[in-house]
Amino acid sequence: MSRDKNLPLDQILVGDCIDLMNRLPERSVDLVFADPPYNLQLGGDLLRPNNSRVDGVDDAWDRFDDFASYDKFTREWLSAARRILKDDGALWVIGSYHNIFRVGSILQDLGYWMLNDVIWRKTNPMPNFRGRRFTNAHETLIWCARSKEQKRYTFNYEAMKALNEDQQMRSDWLLPLCTGSERLKDSAGKKVHPTQKPEALLYRVLLASTNPGEVVLDPFFGSGTTGAVARALGRRYIGLERDLAYAEAAQNRIAAVKPMTEADIVALRAKRTEPRVPFGTLVERGLLKPGEVLFDERRRWSARIRADGTLIAPLGRDLEGGRDGDGSQDGGVVGSIHSVGAAVQGAQACNGWTFWHVTRDGMSLPIDIFRQQIRAELAGE
């Protein structure tokens, strides 16, 4: 859980994010969430330091200069972030069409491996006042692993599915802007930060791609939404922010956050982390008996249970299965519930737990219900 590295956990460090990241230990952070500045230089006239206007020398070159400096900045902070990410770490960036294409390209050039681009669809975007374009109603996030080669990354599939009415979470997220009481205001009622992100956005990001106790670093901490949500969700944060006023506002904001209880946070446990139950256990415990015959749901194939927890299936199709006598070895496929299920179907793989059924009281039941029964017993102990 990364308490080893002397990380400045649950703190905001004030300074240049590239410098600060370069001083942190490498491979120490689970996630980076970044909301970098958009390339604001692209707007109006380009002025020299003495305020004279750069005149039509070569617009393309000027543009290249603008983009080049933004690209250089982007390469630097993304490189620094990659150094401090753990091998199984990941990174999120958010941006708009002004900068996200530069960021995405550079990400890929640096060896990050894209997992998804995610669209934040705004319920309440600013309209296009002049009627010259489509209402710019979304922003783009990129979710990427530290590298293509890395073994694993965190994705809490079940939690995301639960958040989305028990259907897979899609790559387009409909969320309102940060307004109302969530929006930080100063004593004069002026908004503290121009681009404060909604907590719901970070909630989804952190819930999807971190586990409780893990460390998320935000190099452009701003008003501290990342920290506030991390604290609420039982994650640790490191905030980097150049502007002291922002950092102080964020600090106060986070201090007021009440963390969720551990029970609430762990509520959704992934299926794939449930304890493994060998099929043989079902036989050992007498839930299934050696010699019993299993069928697929539509009774196209059958297989007989052997005492060691393997199955044996006849070679061709077999509509009735049994009646071979008791221990006869009639030259069939032998193996695990999975491999025999795959073999009879001629498939590459098969989940034997859901494929094979057994008859009880005239009903056809998947053998997985016996596994669930054993898991329930294990959980109760």
Add this chain to the structure above:
Amino acid sequence: MSRDKNLPLDQILVGDCIDLMNRLPERSVDLVFADPPYNLQLGGDLLRPNNSRVDGVDDAWDRFDDFASYDKFTREWLSAARRILKDDGALWVIGSYHNIFRVGSILQDLGYWMLNDVIWRKTNPMPNFRGRRFTNAHETLIWCARSKEQKRYTFNYEAMKALNEDQQMRSDWLLPLCTGSERLKDSAGKKVHPTQKPEALLYRVLLASTNPGEVVLDPFFGSGTTGAVARALGRRYIGLERDLAYAEAAQNRIAAVKPMTEADIVALRAKRTEPRVPFGTLVERGLLKPGEVLFDERRRWSARIRADGTLIAPLGRDLEGGRDGDGSQDGGVVGSIHSVGAAVQGAQACNGWTFWHVTRDGMSLPIDIFRQQIRAELAGE
């Protein structure tokens, strides 16, 4: 209207699109729509949960050695496209996270000026079978002008607004994949092209950013969706396609398209925003009465009209609706015709005007007919 330049109008040229573009006169084309290879980097096979194989895009034209070679290709075709665009021309590109960030960056480097990035949200995307990522449920389009300095570009604001319930068209478009009878199949029933785009997508693109008679060039013509929609909408097309089989299929497809009448096209183009009619107006005018019950077309859901022009629907399904007494607040969903329609269906959005029906003389009529009636009155005044 560009009949000056000896362009190969309404034709498909077979060959390398960069060569072909370089042979066309410069500044001769109004719009470029491009659906370049995405540079997917697929590993082995992907199996569905039922063990069937996903028919992925493994065509030679989508394989590049590395990002550098993809970038070089992208720079070349985008440069060639820019040369043949008129000074007030524009370009659309579509892509996915695999390539769109490279394309977007290079666009900007070459001097194109982004107007919007547009998200095509798919109603029916392929699920993520392994549960390892978010469902990749969208693709990204970039709409850009030839240069930042250009005076004008075409944007049919009113037509877009009319297409979107009289509200500004947003940058996220919800459209289904190209399936069913629209999808080109060969005599064996196999899809002709692996990535055929839906006509509705091109319809919106061309309606938004071209005028009748203008020329749209598609350098990756494929199955010819751009040409088919251009012909239907009274635009001219130039298709460039390397693969002769694709070109022939596209040719046949386009020949079968029946162009809309000029009157229809002009109507679309000139369509003024129709006056907004609040639902409450129908109640005010007595066309509908408070307490009346609305149904969806198939009478699966119902809602009662309240005096203020909102609806109230019972929480669960309700086949008969009424008989609650007059002003009772029996704990249902309350809101606009649109929000209640969405809520009862569990949908994110709903056009209440076409969703809700009312019974008149034993017939079920959409409430939109009353809006039309009021609009007719307003137009007559």
Add this chain to the structure above:
DNA sequence: TTGAGGGGTGAATCCGACG
């Protein structure tokens, strides 16, 4: 005719623990 149900399929960077 209509409805229920089964099968097919779409631009996809789609596994990981354990020995």
Add this chain to the structure above:
DNA sequence: GCGTCGGATTCACCCCTCA
């Protein structure tokens, strides 16, 4: 690090069959 193998994993829509 690599091979083995257990076993987890899908949504909307269209078409067809059959009752």
